[in-house]
Amino acid sequence: MKMSMQKKIILFFICLVTLPILIIYMLVSNIFIKSTQKDMTTIYAANIREVGKNIDVILGSALDLSIYPLMEQNFKAFLTASVQSSNYKKIKKNAGDILLSMPYGYTSGIHGVSITNMAQDSLKTNINTKLTSSDMNEAGRLNGSPYWDYSKSGLRNGYLYLTRLLKNPSNISQHIGYVKLSISCNKIQSSILQNQQDNQTSYFIIAKDDRYIIRSDNNNYLENQRTSLTYHRLSRLAASKKGSTIIDGHIVSAYPLGRTDFIIYSITKPEVLSAVKHSFYLNMAIIFIIVLIFSLLLSIAFSKIIMTPLERLGHYMKSISNEDFTVRYPVKGSDEISVMAEHFNNMAERLNFLYTEVYMGELKLKQSQLDILQNQINPHFLYNTLDTIYWMSRMGDNENVSIMVSNMSRMMRLTLAPKTNDKIQLSQELEHLSCYINIQKIRYGKKVTFELQYGEEITGEYVLSFLLQPLVENALVHGLSNCLKGTVKINIYEQEDTIYYEVSNDGEPINEEEIDNILNAADKSMKGFALRNINERIKLKYGDNYSLTCYREAEFSVFKIVQPKEAIHYDKDTNCG
Structure with missing residues (x-):
């Protein structure tokens, strides 16, 4: 015998109210205890995080200080100078004077520093x-990673020691101290x-x-839990997400100390909260009876209200x-049925639109693919530049930091500016590239020479945005990374109705x-991501007749972009320098 929807709703309401209350009635004690335990573990997890972050500051300061000699010129001179050189004593004295003014002190927990060159001549502030x-x-076995010695940390007034092998930043294979x-x-x-x-x-x-x-250990927990x-x-x-749990009746909370393999954890056994539950059970029984009666009346009324519009909506x-x-x-009113009906109308209208506008949908899909690729390219350079700015600021090179930040700010303004499409003026593309080159000139110094050639008559052309900077x-990164010196040439020119970009370097062939294979691979791995991204953007926008290619020309590796000219022109505006 089939049951009508109205009877099902009445039965559902009765079960919905009765079964949960019976279950809660039986398990309330356990739920109360679990809730209390959860609150306690949350409190102690927050406490261990707070304690751990304070320890992170102390250990992080030590780790930062251990690489400071590689950034300070007097220390680098002491570490790399020959002990037989005539000015060695002067170099050592200058380094010793700097050592006395290094950024550490008793408030940070660092009590002494020693710097030793490969000739085992040392500068130190504490015996x-x-x-x-x-x-x-x-330290040599760890090859530059920090070596922690905690053999004397358990002694009275004990110390934790950090030792690091120093490598020449200009030649990391050279150990300097x-x-x-x-x-x-x-x-x-x-x-x-x-x-x-x-x-x-x-x-602990x-x-x-x-x-x-x-x-x-104030309560001898360690001996019981070792x-x-x-x-x-x-x-x-x-x-884990919680960072705290209960083991053998003890609350144990743990936190990983950042930049080290150490873990700080706490153990406690708080007094368990107790409460009288009889009044709670009595109140629950009264509530159960009242809710059961109310649910019977409500289920009958609800079934009538909801069934009529649902049947109509089904039609x-x-x-x-x-x-x-x-x-x-x-649609009448604003209740759930009305909202459902409104969504139904929207769905019907959308289906009608999609049914009659398939061609426009395909065009929008293609443009969406272009937008996705553009959004992937926009932030690509930011992550590589911030690290350089950070280290230059640490070394006090404020002038170059200012130049880099100014150029990067200009780049981000161009990249993140609201756009109605993915086309910009060539002058804006050159502005974006000039900012990038200015930043790289500071990073690489005289190691890399940049040569940029283009005709003034084409700077107003409308081109696909931000293709040059990823190629440079x-x-x-891939052409000149292993070279002591190198040249990057950028040549932009036009032939008939086509614009050509050529980016070449004389580094590794x-x-x-x-x-x-990278440009045409079906596998979208991170290897060759930038090149594949450029190629896909060009093909999606202009078709298979336009693309990114590469070849060798004399001692140069050349990457070439071909794209059609647009009829729209704009004035130049280049502000990077």
């Missing part, structure tokens, strides 16, 4: 930073205690080999299925077959 053969061996820093464990302990959640909470910092660097709280288990907890949907897209449901960047 406890003497470089040992073990330090050199471990070592830097060693001592970090006060008392300072780390003090930072932890300043943010301690309560007296029942203990804090553990290394990857399960050795403890810092112990702030076997279960391994580094591997804590690292998974720290990487109109059947018309749509028979390809009658002209039907419209009369490709020449720098290209593999024409490999480039051809």
Whole structure:
């Protein structure tokens, strides 16, 4: 026997109210405990994050300071100078004077720094930073990565040591010395205690080999939990979204210390909140009876209100299925049925439009593909430039930082300016390229020479936007990256109704077959992304007769773009310099 929709709605309302209340009635105690535990773990997870971020500041300062000698000219001179040179003593004295004014102090937890060249001649500010053969061996094994020595961190007034092998920034295969820093464990302990959640909470910092660097154990939790709280288990907890859990009745919260392999975690066993639940059960029983009666009355009324318009709407949907897209449901009011009817009308109108406007839809799809490719290109350069600006600002090169920021700002203004299409003036394309070249001249100095040639008569032409800069960047990154010196030539010219871009470099020769495979590969991997993106944009806009090609000409690798001329012209406006 089939049940009508009205009876189904009544039965549904009864089950909807009765079953959840019965389940809640049986499980309320467990839910109450789980909710309390969740709130407590959230509180302690927030606390360990706050404590961990303060420790991150101390360890991050040490890591930053360990690469400072590579950026300071006097230190670099001391590390690279020969001890037999006539001015070696002067170089060492200048470096020693700078060492005394380096940006560290007791407030950051760094108590000493030593800098040692490959001749094992040292500059140091504290006797406890003497470089040992073990330090050199471990730092050399890590090949420039930081080596942490926490063998003395558990002693009274103990220290955590950081040693790093220094490489010549101009020739990373050349080792030029070592830097060693001592970090006060008392300072780390003090930072932890300043943010301690309560007296029942203990804090620990553990290394990857399960050795403890810092112990702030007020309740002897460590002895009870040593076997279960391994580094591997804590690292998974720290990487989880919650960052806190309950193990054997204890709340354990973990946080990964950034830029290191260390993990800080806390253990606590707060007093469990208890409450009398009898009144809650009584109130729930009363509410259950009232809601059950109300649901019976409401289900009957609701079934009548909703069924009539739904049946009518079903009739109109059947018309749509028979390809009658002209039907419209009369909308009255603003309730859910009316909203559904309005959506139905919108769907019918849209289907009618799509049914009659297929050709226009195909054109819009093609333009959407072009927009997607353009949006992928726009931010490509930003990520490569910010790092250079950061390091130059760290080294105090304010003039060049100002030039780079000004040019990058101009580039971003051009790139992010509202556009009605993907075409711009050639003068704007040249402005965008000039800003990029100005930035690269600062980065590469005399290592790279740029030559730009174009005719003034074509600067007002309307061209596809931002194609030159990715090609020049490709020449720098893939052509000249392994060369001591090189040249990048950009030649722009016209022949009849066609505009040509030629970007060439005299660096590492290209593999024409490999480039051809990248441009025509079905696999959209990141390798060759910029070149493939340019080629796809040109083909989507102008068809297969226009594209990006490459070839060898004498000692130069040449990338060539061909695109048709437009009839629209604009005045020049180039403001980068």
